Amino acid sequence: MSISVGTPAPPSVSINSPANGATVSGTVTVSGVASDGVAISSVQLSIDGGAFSTVSGTSNWSYSLNSNSLSNSSHSLSAKVNDSAGQSATSSLVDFTVNNASTSTDCTLYASPSGSSGNSGTSPSAPKSFSAAASATQPGSVLCLLGGTYNLSSSFTPPNSGTPSSWIVYKNYDSTPVYFVYTGPANANSIFRITNxxxxxxxxxAYLEFRGLNLNGQGNSGDAFWCGGTHHLRFISNTMHDTGGSGIATRDCDYLTADHNLVYHNGYLPSSTSVPQWYGWTSGISFNSDQWFDNYSGFHNIISNNIVVGEFDSSPNHTDGNGIILDLSSGSYDPSTANTPPALIVNNVVYGNGGRCILGYIVTNFWFVNNTCFKNDLDTLESNFGS
Known part of the structure; x- marks a missing residue:
């Protein structure tokens, strides 16, 4: 007598809803099915190639996605099933489009330059102050800023994090411009300091988005946005100018998106400062020492559709002042140890900067695609790097 032992079926997973090509708004239930010849240990979901989050259920699974935490544009979903034998499988990508309501209806909190901490912050007629509204944020909050000037005498650090499915969004309320003006001393403080x-x-x-804001360093601040040691941040359609550093600067971060920003006239030394060493020596958009949040092989960091002009390295080094830079791997200058996650630099317009147009310096896994470079390398104290 012989006994035939079959090979267990490998795991498989698919997404049934939303359908590929669907347009969604509000809170959406993502659902699907999974199967395995052994035993399913977990099913996970990834949004836009980001980190996988565990869903509810296994063979029939679901996940609640707040699409207000995503931009009104195209996005993608993928699911992964893991079994008790250590096998895994990933679904086909499902592409979908987010089309949420206008800025006037997707807000959960409101702030204005004249707002009060005693107000509810739940309507434009009863806005909180900016700091009070920020303190009231929670995962899924959309903090809408009424137009006007918000003066910051020191760095603002967002007090709360979102989650993978419910980001916290800071955005302008309507077509009236929102200005954050740094009024502090020339001490190289960042305007928005995203680190503890x-x-x-x-x-x-983490899991924060900043959209439609104007940041003015008045020649005294350090970077407009600074990220240190965190992950999952989006900088979209902002204007950053007159800082002593970068428009967007990061160190030891991952899953960063800088899209459709205007970055101009940054990197200059104030007329008087006790810390001149903390000014200049950077680039308009600078991603330094990007870290691996996970082992996802797709793009982690994206710099796209930005305009970067007038960056200058006012430090004695005169080695930077580039439009865009991917700089170093874990702070090391040893090329043999470089290991940075995949980054895409695409469709940017970079001109009139003191240093190079776009630079990858001691990094790996980077793609520069369809960028426009014109009349860079204007700093006569720098080497002739070319445009």
Whole structure:
């Protein structure tokens, strides 16, 4: 007598809803099915190639997605099933489009320059102050800023994090411009400082989006946006100018998106400062020492559709002042140890900067695609790097 032992079927997973090509809004239930010849241990979901989050259920699974935490544009979903034998499988991508309501209806909190901490912040007629509204954020919050000037005498650090499915969004309320003006001393403080000083990946608030804001350093601030030791941040359609550093600068971060921003006239030394060493020596958009939040092989960091002009390295080094830079791997200058996650630099317009147009310096896994470079390398104290 012989006994034939069959090979267990491998795991498989698919997404049934939303359908490929669907347009969604509000809170959406993502659902699907999974199967395995052994035993399913977990099913996970990834949004836009980001980290996988565990869903509810296994063979029939679901996940609640707040699409207000995503931009009104095209996005993608993929699911992964893991079994008790250590096998896994990933679904086909499902592409979908988010089309949420206008800025006037997707807000959950409101702030204005004249707002009060005693107001509810739940309507444009009863806005909180900016700091009070920020303190009231929670995962899924959309903090809408009424037009006007918000003066910051020191760095603003977002007090709360979102989650993978429910980001926290800071955005302008309508077509009236929102200005954040740094009124502090020339001490190189960033305007928005997204870090708590800790190490990656828990070095600061995460799952945050900043959209449609104007940041003015008045020649005294450090970077407009600074990320240190954290992950999952989006900078979209902002304007950053007159800082002593970068428009967007990051160190030891991952899953960053900088899209459709205007970055101009940054990197200059104030007329008087006690810390001149903290000014200049950077680039308009600078991603330094990008870290691996996970082992996803797709793009982690994206710099796209930005305009970067007038960056200058006012430090004695005169080696930077580039439009865009991917700089170093874990702070090391040893090319043999470079290991940075995949980054895409695409469709940017970079001109009139003191240093190079776009630079990858001691990094790996980067793609520069369809960028426009014109009349860079204007700093006569720098080497002739070319445009």
């Amino acid at each position: 000083g800790g190490s990656f990946p828990s070095g600061g608030p």
